[in-house]
Amino acid sequence: MPTASVSKTERINLRLDAASKQRLERAALLEGQTLSRYVLVTALMRAEQVISEHETMVLSGRDAEVFFDRLANPPVMSPELTAALEEHGRRVDSR
The missing domain is CATH 1.10.1220 (Arc Repressor Mutant)
Known part of the structure; x- marks a missing residue:
């Protein structure tokens, strides 16, 4: 205010x-x-x-576990994942 x-x-x-x-x-x-x-x-x-x-995103306990597991053990960057991340960067304005 x-x-x-x-x-x-x-x-x-x-x-x-x-x-x-x-x-x-x-x-x-x-x-x-x-x-x-x-x-x-x-x-x-x-x-x-x-x-x-x-x-703000609220996760269930299970979703939070999966999220933190992926942070600790990121997936292999396949060509599809790379393309999806690039597309996300073109479409989403993160401020």
Whole structure:
């Protein structure tokens, strides 16, 4: 969450219907926050959840054993595996 010392220069504009705005204002009031602060905090919390869901892998005990076994004993690099890894590198943007 941004702190008071961080320069706030970026903006997001959105259009919404009156009922949606009233609902957000009501929620902000109940939380004791301004509408802007409520929308920002809520959006950032959800953003963290989405990022975590997409960047975290949970393995079963058996899958974890197989994974760590493969790390300790990597498979032989067959031409097919090499091609698959190269294709992965072209298709997936890992950040």
